[in-house]
Amino acid sequence: MSTLEIKGLKVVVDADGNSKEILKGVDLTIRSGETHAIMGPNGSGKSTLAYSIAGHPKYTITGGSVTLDGQDVLAMSVDERAKAGLFLAMQYPVEVPGVSVTNFLRTAATAIRGEAPKVRTWVGEVKEAMAALNMDSNFAERSVNEGFSGGEKKRHEILQLELLKPKFAILDETDSGLDVDALRIVSEGVNRVKANSDLGILLITHYTRILRYIKPDFVHVFAAGRVVEEGGPELADKLEEKGYAEYVTA
Amino acid sequence: MAINTNYLQPSGREEAWRFTPLNRLAGLLDSQVELTSTNSLSLARELPGVSFQILESSQVVPISQSTDEATLRVRNAVKEVALITIAEGAELAEPIYLNRKTLDGRPEATRVLISLGANSKATVIVQNIGNAVLAEDLEFKLDSGSTLNFISLQEWDDKTIHLGRQHAVIGRDATFNSIVVTVGGSLVRLLPTVEYAGPGSSAELTGLYFATDGQHLEHRMHVDHNLPNAKSRVNYKGALAGDKARTVWIGDVYIRAAAEGTDTYELNRNLLLSDGARADSVPNLEIETGEIVGAGHASTTGRFDDEQLFYLSSRGIPADEARRLVIRGFFQEILNKINNQEIEERLMNRIDTDLAKVGAIK
Ligand SMILES: Nc1ncnc2c1ncn2[C@@H]1O[C@H](COP(=O)(O)OP(=O)(O)OP(=O)(O)O)[C@@H](O)[C@H]1O
């Protein structure tokens, strides 16, 4: 049983020499096995929260804390955070030319597990995970995310989730750009990981569609850099119907 | 053809020499210093369809004009020339390896002509190792329908000075693919240059250079589209690490008025891994006819992409390993073309070792 605790998190970003405060005190606690959905208008800071937890160098923390089972996440380097059990499925996965998916996955698995996976079982493991996500095996030889369609990039993120088996996953708009079938396949992938490992999930989304597959225990409304309301799954339906007007003007 | 062999010592103000540290040439362009005529390249192994001869220089007339001072000097200095002939129609399954044996730092000049008979096909690999002060004039004559894959690996020791021209005259429907990899040497200045002798001919000039502290690595393409319906592609990638690492890439492509139907594209990308390193990249396209298939060029010089490094690190990969992956990835496209696992590994290991030495991977 693990806990990821975000307290009073304040984050600024440097834009053309001026620093701009984006997160204005975020409080959020996620435990193993829980699924938290975050919904909020464009530009409200959802991705900023995700990147800040993962340690993206563009974001500067000016206040608050992030801890994983009491350990100071903000003091860790990016790779240490991943090794500690955090995973970020990115809204816009990055292309890395010349680095094959196979090489990348193996290097990442070696780093996370602390030893190189056994060749024989590893190959099978990757094949199986790719097949489960309906990814053609030729992706293995392609460069990381290079020339992948939007949906293919998202599947590749979930493939990594399956292979790296983190304690907590932040899924930043993993559903955007997925067709109906892909949405189901990707959601099933997430649920599989959760069933096997008691994964805690922070799921950022604009649509209730994905929440029909990945059932949230909690829904948080995010606006202007903080959590402004919390509730159960019914809150998502209300948001879908009424939008964010009441939170944005408030 | 009247070949001009007048040699003038450059002052450094000439366009062709303005990037080169002339004080580091170890006498190669100094008329007071005599260059020893050597046959520094030899055939590693006899192969059917390949003949290797050493001939009096007067018997092997250069097939191309040059204004390059180093080339003119070589032509003056050499007494003998190596002539490598691939028989008409011969298709060589295995590469022709040429061994390099130098005078270990005494100034020398070597001239070589590699001649491919009609419809022949060969891969020639030169591995340049050791210590040398070498000026070289390499020419390739590709008769119609022939294909030459020429791979030149500059894996020199630290002190080597190497001035070289690699000029191809490409016949009708012939294909010249050159891959130049320069990782070693103190000062290396190479001129991969091309002219066409018949329509339907094609050239692909690919290169990789990696300079660390104090190295000056210069590559100057010259593609002369002097005939209609020929094609050229240039793709050079370089990385620089260490304070005084220096690279120069010049891409001169001329499309003459007669060269209708030309199809050309050239690309140079540089990755700067240290603040004090400097990469010059000068693409230059001159077009005298609009009746062409395509002509373009691109040149970029940048640093590590933080987003790439973040992505890799966010998967648990430590920062130094992430950088190494990105550098390997950057060069992979070029290394793949060599299509030889052993060479690829050897080069990548050398790059890794050099990187570790200059501490660019922290
Ligand atoms: N690197 C940056 N430079 C400048 N501004 C930034 C940067 N990163 C984020 N911002 C700004 O911070 C705000 C929050 O951005 P963020 O990407 O976190 O929003 P989001 O809630 O994820 O939006 P969306 O729903 O559109 O994905 C936006 O106004 C954005 O323009």
Ligand SMILES: [Mg+2]
């Ligand atoms: Mg976002």
